[in-house]
Amino acid sequence: MNVEETELPGFGVRKDFMTQSGRRIGVVTHRDGETELIISTWDDPDSCQASIPLTGDEATALGNLLGSQRIVMQLTEEHKEVPGIVTRQFTILPDSPYRDQPMGRASIRTRTGVSIVAIMREGEVVPSPGPDVVLRRGDLVVAVGTEEGLEQTATILRNG
Amino acid sequence: MDPLALALIELGAVVFALGLLARLAGRISMSPIPLYLLGGLIFGAGGLVDLSGVREFSHLAGEIGVILLLLLLGLEYTAKELFTGLRRSWQAGVVDAILNLAPGVGIALLLGWGPIGAIVLGGVTYVSSSGIVAKVITDLGRLGNRETPTILSILVFEDLAMAIYLPILTATLAGVSWFGGLQTVAISLAVITVVLVVALRFGNQVSRAVHSENSEVFLLNVMGLALLVAGLASAMQVSAAVGAFMLGIAISGTTAHLASRLLEPLRDLFAAIFFVAFGLNTDPRSIPPVLGWALLLAVVTSLTKIGTGWWAAARAGIGIPGRARAGVQLIPRGEFSIVIAGLAVTSGAVSSDLAALATTYVLLMAVIGPLGARFVDPAMRSIQSLRRSRSARKEATAPIP
Numbered sequence: 001m002n003v004e005e006t007e008l009p010g011f012g013v014r015k016d017f018m019t020q021s022g023r024r025i026g027v028v029t030h031r032d033g034e035t036e037l038i039i040s041t042w043d044d045p046d047s048c049q050a051s052i053p054l055t056g057d058e059a060t061a062l063g064n065l066l067g068s069q070r071i072v073m074q075l076t077e078e079h080k081e082v083p084g085i086v087t088r089q090f091t092i093l094p095d096s097p098y099r100d101q102p103m104g105r106a107s108i109r110t111r112t113g114v115s116i117v118a119i120m121r122e123g124e125v126v127p128s129p130g131p132d133v134v135l136r137r138g139d140l141v142v143a144v145g146t147e148e149g150l151e152q153t154a155t156i157l158r159n160g
Numbered sequence: 161m162d163p164l165a166l167a168l169i170e171l172g173a174v175v176f177a178l179g180l181l182a183r184l185a186g187r188i189s190m191s192p193i194p195l196y197l198l199g200g201l202i203f204g205a206g207g208l209v210d211l212s213g214v215r216e217f218s219h220l221a222g223e224i225g226v227i228l229l230l231l232l233l234g235l236e237y238t239a240k241e242l243f244t245g246l247r248r249s250w251q252a253g254v255v256d257a258i259l260n261l262a263p264g265v266g267i268a269l270l271l272g273w274g275p276i277g278a279i280v281l282g283g284v285t286y287v288s289s290s291g292i293v294a295k296v297i298t299d300l301g302r303l304g305n306r307e308t309p310t311i312l313s314i315l316v317f318e319d320l321a322m323a324i325y326l327p328i329l330t331a332t333l334a335g336v337s338w339f340g341g342l343q344t345v346a347i348s349l350a351v352i353t354v355v356l357v358v359a360l361r362f363g364n365q366v367s368r369a370v371h372s373e374n375s376e377v378f379l380l381n382v383m384g385l386a387l388l389v390a391g392l393a394s395a396m397q398v399s400a401a402v403g404a405f406m407l408g409i410a411i412s413g414t415t416a417h418l419a420s421r422l423l424e425p426l427r428d429l430f431a432a433i434f435f436v437a438f439g440l441n442t443d444p445r446s447i448p449p450v451l452g453w454a455l456l457l458a459v460v461t462s463l464t465k466i467g468t469g470w471w472a473a474a475r476a477g478i479g480i481p482g483r484a485r486a487g488v489q490l491i492p493r494g495e496f497s498i499v500i501a502g503l504a505v506t507s508g509a510v511s512s513d514l515a516a517l518a519t520t521y522v523l524l525m526a527v528i529g530p531l532g533a534r535f536v537d538p539a540m541r542s543i544q545s546l547r548r549s550r551s552a553r554k555e556a557t558a559p560i561p
Contacts, residue, residue: 009245009312010236010294014304028304032417038304046306046482047537 014038018045027059035059061138064120068140071118071125075144088150089120090157092139097160104131112152114145170214174203178432189299191292193494194526196432197519200439201447218437225434226499227390227404228427231382233290233319234408235420239359242409245316252310252472253317256490259464260286267457273511279332280504283325284518285461289494290315292526296489296533307473307486314472314490322496323352323406326399329500333507334397348398355406367415375422382411382419383426401499431495438502439519446516454520458528465490481540488536492529497522 006014008028016026016038024040034053041049054062068089075087092099098106108114119126119133120140126133135141143153181199185192246253264285268278293315302308327348331341358366370385372378386404393403411419469487478486501518504510 006309007241007244008303008309009241009316010290011303011312014309016304024306026304036304040304044479044481046478047485048301048304051301051304 037062057138060122063122064138064140067125068118068120068142071120071142075117075142079144084146085144086147086150087117087142087144088154090141090143090154092135092137092141092157094137096135096137096157098135098157099137100134102132102134103129106156108143108153108156111156112145112149114143114149114153116141116143118142167214167217171217174199174214174218174436175429175433177203178436182432190530191289191295191492191494191526192432193289193292193435193498194523196435197439197498197523200436201442201444201519203436203440215440218433218440221430222434222437222502223400224387225427225430225432226401226502227386228423229291229431229434229495229499230401230405231386231408232420232423232427234405235411235416235423237316237319237409238412238416239356239363239409242316242320242356243360245313246320249310249313249317249472252314252468252475253321255471256314256318256465256468257286257321259468260461263457263460263464267453268514271453271513273514276332276504277510277514279329280500280510280514281517283329283500284493284497284521285457286325287318287322287493287496287500288315288465288490289492289496289526289529290319292492292494292529293489296492296530300533302485302489305482305485307469307476307478307482310472310476310478311469311486311489314468318496319405320352323402324348326402326500326503327397329503330394330397330399333504333509335509336397344397347396348402351393351398352406355410359410359412363410363412366410367413370411370419371415378418379422382423399503434502435495435498438498438505438515441505442515442519443512446513447520450513450517451520454517454524457517457521458524461493461525462491462528462532481537481544484536484540485533488532489529491525491532493522493525497525 001017003015003017003026006016008014012028012030014026014028016024018024022045023042024038024045026038028036028038028051030036033056035056037050037052037054037059038048039050041047072087072089079085079087103116108116117128118141119129119135120142121136121138141157143150145153177199178196181195182192185195261282264281264283265278268274268281271277273281293311297303297308297311324345327344328341331344336344370378370381372381386407389403389407390400391403393406394400408416466484466487469485469490470483473483473486497518501515501522505512505515
């Protein structure tokens with residue numbers, strides 16, 4: 001992937017790349033740390049259809065969503081052979097009882113048979129997290145298990 | 161009435177009126193500069209109301225306004241950006257200078273204002289307003305556009321060119337001989353090089369020297385240093401504004417960011433007074449005779465800026481609509497043109513018609529530029545669809561073999 005980095009004197013930096021579908025997508029990082037998501041128009045790849053200002057939290061959330069998508073796709077690909085096994089992701093909401101708690105306290109594997117294979121946090125992956133990894137608000141938990149077990153996991157993470 | 165009381169009342173009325181004008185400008189989302197100039201024309205000599213009490217204060221405040229304008233411009237750039245910008249865009253910068261100095265020089269000579277008038281008016285038509293252009297780019301959400309770096313690097317080149325042009329202008333206006341002129345240019349080039357190198361190597365130390373956690377101390381440090389440097393530069397005939405610009409470049413990083421946030425309100429106040437003061441000294445009755453020339457100059461220099469932007473964007477591999485946007489967005493002239501005309505008028509070395517022409521010209525360009533930038537995209541789209549339908553019709557009427 002060829003990400004182009006261009007200085008914008010007086011403003012900051014633009015980093016973008018061309019997608020296969022022929023649109024330019026990227027971010028403009030302002031000098032004061034503000035981030036803007038930019039997407040080019042259909043007919044004129046030089047101009048922008050949208051430039052959306054993102055707060056730090058929003059940028060992290062978007063990064064997690066996009067990053068986790070790949071992991072989920074990979075895992076789904078790997079488990080295709082095993083019937084009945086599904087991959088799913090859950091967000092740790094601000095009111096989750098396990099927020100700021102070590103993951104082991106939820107004892108998900110014992111209660112539902114589901115294994116948590118990764119946590120996406122601030123655009124980075126925590127692979128096969130141990131029971132003492134503390135869950136944070138906004139974390140994306142990637143879990144593998146049966147459809148039923150995953151339903152239970154969702155309930156546990158939301159309501160305890 | 162007590163002269164002090166009178167001066168306070170007049171100043172208060174002027175600043176309050178400026179507030180109203182700025183609000184109006186914000187409502188119709190345009191630059192307040194043309195409105196400030198108009199305000200000055202109305203209040204000034206030969207206008208509706210004659211304010212003489214604030215003349216003295218507004219003169220010094222205007223000078224401080226220029227220093228702050230340039231200081232904040234310098235704070236926006238880092239020395240590294242200037243170097244890369246210069247390397248990337250010097251060809252475009254040179255084309256820009258030649259194409260846009262020429263109309264001003266030509267008309268000044270045509271009007272018989274001599275070589276000094278030619279240097280002044282050339283400068284007025286050359287520099288785009290980085291303030292207005294930057295505002296247009298952010299207002300229209302074009303920061304992520306591909307032609308934007310091209311526009312910005314041309315602006316960087318112009319701002320650096322000013323650091324050479326302004327000392328030449330100051331020396332010429334002061335009536336320095338050829339040799340003396342060369343000397344000031346040599347001094348200013350040496351100063352610029354030294355400052356850029358210092359800023360690149362020791363930017364952190366300079367920043368640390370002025371920095372303070374206490375915002376009051378910090379403000380006084382930066383402001384005092386700016387006035388000192390500007391004064392020294394002025395004494396060396398390198399132009400006060402250039403000194404402030406160089407100080408701005410030397411300060412970098414978080415210190416620069418904090419300084420610009422702290423100084424912004426001061427700049428807005430003093431720069432507004434500067435524009436008004438310029439308008440105050442221009443007699444509105446001298447405008448109608450030069451209106452035709454100003455219009456001609458506006459049309460010609462709009463075309464030359466479009467040409468510059470078009471060429472530079474094409475070189476950067478940008479499509480036709482982007483080239484048009486780059487060209488049109490370079491049109492606005494503003495603070496620099498008035499700074500140049502202001503220097504010339506204060507020195508008394510040029511005809512007073514020049515002030516009238518410069519005011520009218522900036523009034524036109526500061527309004528035409530942003531308007532043009534807004535309508536360039538729809539205009540290009542309709543031109544292209546017109547072309548497409550015409551070629552489609554041609555195909556339809558072509559005989560089938």
